[in-house]
Amino acid sequence: MSRLASRLAFVLAIFWMAALGLAHDIGLTGIELQQTPSGTTIRVMTPVSRLVERARLGPKPTPADLDLAVRSRLEVLGEGRPFTFDKGELVVDSGADMLTWTGTTKLPIGVLDVKKKFYPEDEASRTLLTRRVGNELTEERLIGAGTGSQAKAGASNFITEGIEHILSGPDHILFICGLVIIGGRFKKLFELVTGFSIAHTITLMLVQFGWVRPWMRVIEPLIALSIVLLALEAYRRQSKPEATDRSPMAFGLAFGFGLIHGFGFAGGMSAVGLSGFDLFVPVLMFNLGIEMGQLLILALAGGLVALITRFWPRARRWTLTTASIMIGMAGSYWLVERLFQR
CATH class of the missing domain: 1.20.1250 (Growth Hormone; Chain: A;)
Structure with missing residues (x-):
């Protein structure tokens, strides 16, 4: 040459x-299921910039746009069947580039599950599903590289995340x-x-x-x-x-x-x-x-x-x-x- x-x-x-x-960012989105006396609280935590980009919301998305984008991507199964949420509570921290969406359901946490990662079109993205009974963490599961691939979020998963992130x-x-x-x-x-x-x-x-x-x-x-x-x-x-x-x-x-x-x-x-x-x-x-x-x-x-x-x-x-x-x-x-x- x-x-x-x-x-x-x-x-x-x-x-x-x-x-x-x-x-x-490290390509992780969090979905948390937390048992409460009245049912289950569901939280989604993701970088605002990533949601805006993936949902094509434009330069100035409104809170209603962000709420709809979250609900359209969030697929929670209740007793094996998907169900939708009414409008959730939205907290946006633009300085930290972080969005937290909170929804509730009367269904108990035991019948709820998430099988699909939040950004299925992004092959490199991961979703970490956590379950809590009160404030006690009872499960961590990584929904990973393939749309349906899942694994318990053990030490090896986070080692792999570190290697992949730097490379x-x-x-x-x-x-x-x-x-x-x-x-x-x-x-x-x-x-x-x-x-x-x-x-x-x-x-x-x-x-x-x-x-x-x-x-x-x-x-x-x-x-x-x-x-x-x-x-x-x-x-x-x-x-x-x-x-x-x-x-x-x-x-x-x-x-x-x-x-x-x-x-x-x-x-x-x-x-x-x-x-x-x-x-x-x-x-x-x-x-x-x-x-x-x-x-x-x-x-x-x-x-x-x-x-x-x-x-x-x-x-x-x-x-x-x-x-x-x-x-x-x-x-x-x-x-x-x-x-x-x-």
């Missing part, structure tokens, strides 16, 4: 990833690639990526126990900004090959990115109806999946840089400098897009 063709393919790949990276997130991938470009031994890079995970766990826990409430309209642009800053650091280090791998800025960016991005993860997981200690094990397992996915990306990207260094040493500096620029372009694209999205 010619050098011009290689550059063109690289640019197209970056902008393809940029187009994929506009939305940033499907171009902003995650580019950030880790930026750490690889900065250079240094594998041990140093491992420390940086692990620092990301530790920071990410801290903010997940802060949100989990209700000590911090993230505002996603601020968090999302900050994530994009961190990618731009990392790209600038990567470019600076390529322009100064004599620099060592001891980069406080790199570690600070990795740790800071983890703190910021943890808010995004927590918002998505809190949306599925789990909170407090109910969320403790899922958070830990989700983090383990994130770490495993990060190490895979690190191994692949680091291995590619090692191959270039060994077999095409003259191309190493040009390749990594160009990659730094392209990562910065993608981060800038996300930053502008997220600043001006409604």
